[in-house]
Amino acid sequence: MNAPSGIPRPRPPRRRPLRRALVAVVATLGLSAALATAATAPANASAPAPPSGWSQVFLDDFNGAAGSGVNTSDWQYDTGTSYPGGAANWGTGEVESMTSSTNNVALDGNGDLLITPRRDASGNWTSGRIETTRTDFQPPTGGKLRVEARIQMPNVTGDAAAGYWPAFWMLGAPFRGNYQNWPGVGELDIMENVNGLNKTWATMHCGTSPGGPCNETTGLGNSTACPNTTCQSGFHTYTTEWDRSVSPEAIRFYVDGVNYQTVTANQVDATTWANATNHGFFVILNVAMGGGFPGAFGGGPTGATDPGHPMVVDYVQVLQSGGSGGGTPPPGNRDAYSPIQAESYDGQSGIGTETTTDTGGGQDIGYIANGDWASYKGVNFGSTAATQFYARVASGAASGVSGLVQVRLDSPTSPPIGSFSVANTGGWQSWQTIPANIGPATGTHDVYLTFASGQPADFVNVNWFDFGH
Incomplete structure (x- = not known):
């Protein structure tokens, strides 16, 4: 989750300098049509079958009993207000405390995950944040990786939406257990939204903060309105593809198959790119409340903010395609x-x-x-x-x-x-x-x-x- 320009993201001194830089994504034939179809499917639709030439390496359709938690073989909960020893308020100034309670993170019994912010009688906010147990999502050498989710943002707008910050994003594997090496290890924000605006933001974070080659804490980003229906009133498919089959490598971001942001390796120096991309990533879903990004668009939460509106996730899927060898051998090899x-x-x-x-x-x-x-x-x-x-x-x-x-x-x-x-x-x-x-x-x-x-x-x-x- 990116912090807006002028609002630093705290980062304690690193143990020793890391070296690698953020992720790339390119469109494949048929992507727009496939994702547009997925966007208009029923709320509890299954993930689309992988296109020809692609294989599925991760899927959660969030099937399970209503009120149950997520599968902890696939996901782990982040709780409290920071990682152990990490920056306070998750490094972004948000005000909620994350929990593993099914009051905040639960299946709805119809194939969806609900991440729901709540406010108690004292005005304290709770919400949910989960991340994949796997940290190895990256394309094979010469191949591609596609990470996508079908999501309806919290269906709340106007003053009632002040402070809402839903997100679907990825962090570089070296962050786990360190929590002090952002943004050098890379971050890909596939979908972010604030304050109920009809926009989705896609951003790559890398390099050093503040400033640096990736313009931190803003990052290399862009935004667009959701097609056909607003981001809040309907489901949309949010996708990033990391493509190592082209030179320079590219990361492209899509909503319903529409490419609205691309970052390529030649936009930053080779060391920054390598530090942020030459490793696996893990996937995160969360709804924050308040913090720097909502603050840049009017602030919140306020007394008018209406709690209880969930981000609804139909599925999360990771696909892999192609490759010229040289990557991790398959199991048994x-x-x-x-x-x-x-x-x-x-x-x-x-x-x-x-x-x-x-x-x-x-x-x-x-x-x-x-x-x-x-x-x-x-x-x-x-x-x-x-x-x-x-x-x-x-x-x-x-x-x-x-x-x-x-x-x-x-x-x-x-x-x-x-x-x-x-x-x-x-x-x-x-x-x-x-x-x-x-x-x-x-x-x-x-x-x-x-x-x-x-x-x-x-x-x-x-x-x-x-x-x-």
């Missing part, structure tokens, strides 16, 4: 005995990525501290048991700071099959290959690298790992 690039994770918590100076170049994962983890799906050990683990690591940790690199199979909480300790190696880009014995592993497993330390400080970077007999 990772060879345990060839180097697995650490940055090719399928999921992570608390980890960032950065350019490495190690032999072979590319990237490593870093900013790793106690409790962080990364997962790698479908690692094939074969029928002869692996008994060795090798990892290429570097550390610039302070004296006395060290930790364990642990290997687990199929769950981040299963017992480690092996581990090794690492402390300062001479610098964050001073690399060593460290071996460890592991319990015998055969067959195909999801591999989790987990990290444990007695101190809260970062203690290791990892470039690649593999296994041996």
